[in-house]
Amino acid sequence: MKKSIKVWDLFVRLSHWLIVLLVASAWLSSEFGDAEFKWHSWNGYALFVLVLSRLLWGFFGSTTARYRSFIKAPKSAFVYLQDMRKGKEAEYVGHNPAGGWMALMLWLVLLAQAVTGMFSSDDVIFDGPFSFYVSSATVSSITGIHHFLFNLLILLVMFHVFAVFYHQYVKKEKLIEAMITGNKTLSNANTDLKLEFRPFYFAVLIVAVIGVGFWLVLRSYT
Numbered sequence: 001m002k003k004s005i006k007v008w009d010l011f012v013r014l015s016h017w018l019i020v021l022l023v024a025s026a027w028l029s030s031e032f033g034d035a036e037f038k039w040h041s042w043n044g045y046a047l048f049v050l051v052l053s054r055l056l057w058g059f060f061g062s063t064t065a066r067y068r069s070f071i072k073a074p075k076s077a078f079v080y081l082q083d084m085r086k087g088k089e090a091e092y093v094g095h096n097p098a099g100g101w102m103a104l105m106l107w108l109v110l111l112a113q114a115v116t117g118m119f120s121s122d123d124v125i126f127d128g129p130f131s132f133y134v135s136s137a138t139v140s141s142i143t144g145i146h147h148f149l150f151n152l153l154i155l156l157v158m159f160h161v162f163a164v165f166y167h168q169y170v171k172k173e174k175l176i177e178a179m180i181t182g183n184k185t186l187s188n189a190n191t192d193l194k195l196e197f198r199p200f201y202f203a204v205l206i207v208a209v210i211g212v213g214f215w216l217v218l219r220s221y222t
């Protein structure tokens, strides 16, 4: 029997779609027009604060947002992928074991992308705020890593979106709607689980503390 239950809290959903928008605008701003890197760098700082906050939410957030509920032994991710190949994978209330690892990889690559950006330079107009603390050879290597990480990010995002579309259109599980409304329609998963939801203002507090902390660091060291 199909049942619709709330699975994603507001912060998980909002941070996801903001991350998507910010990644798109980080790319657009680096490709077109943002000659002084103003937009690109502030955009990167926003991503840094948001991703770091979501990583903390993995400890303090709602049940489905916590690592405990979606980071399983790597073996279970492989078993899940094998079952998926046979078309008989189990349904999950939150992230499936492969999706959980993918989410973690996406956040870590995004974080590394933002941090390397802060040490990067275009050698003409803009130097990242912390690039003055390292040698110019290091800046040029880190800038290379900044480029490489973006390609890696795009590759991961392609796998991610492919997997989401597979569930959405082949398996007819409405994962995209769930990431928008928070409610997921489940047919086989255990829907009697007791899910706890943390209030949104708690997430706002985390974002505010990290945001102000980061801004103070930027102001003091640059």
Ligand code: HEM
Pocket (backbone or CB within 6 Å): 012, 013, 015, 016, 019, 020, 023, 024, 054, 065, 094, 095, 096, 099, 102, 103, 104, 106, 107, 157, 160, 161, 164, 175, 176, 177, 179
């Ligand atoms: C820059 C592009 C993207 C990035 C970096 C990204 C990253 C992520 C991350 C980190 C999660 C885990 C969310 C959490 O637990 O807080 C996630 C989940 C999800 N994303 Fe994306 N995403 C991207 C694009 C998209 C697009 C274009 C779609 C749909 C059209 C999409 C649909 C979803 C869905 C449905 C989930 C939940 C999956 C599940 O039920 O396990 N994402 N994404």
Ligand code: HEM
Pocket (backbone or CB within 6 Å): 023, 026, 027, 030, 031, 037, 040, 041, 042, 043, 044, 045, 047, 048, 110, 111, 113, 114, 115, 116, 117, 118, 119, 120, 121, 122, 123, 126, 127, 128, 129, 143, 146, 147, 150
């Ligand atoms: C997660 C956030 C970020 C993303 C997704 C991102 C993405 C990109 C992309 C796609 C490029 C162009 C690469 C190419 O042309 O192949 C680029 C270049 C660059 N980014 Fe970022 N970036 C981010 C954060 C930052 C931050 C926070 C800063 C600095 C404060 C920064 C500084 C730079 C610089 C200086 C370049 C030019 C490098 C060059 O000319 O070789 N980025 N970034």
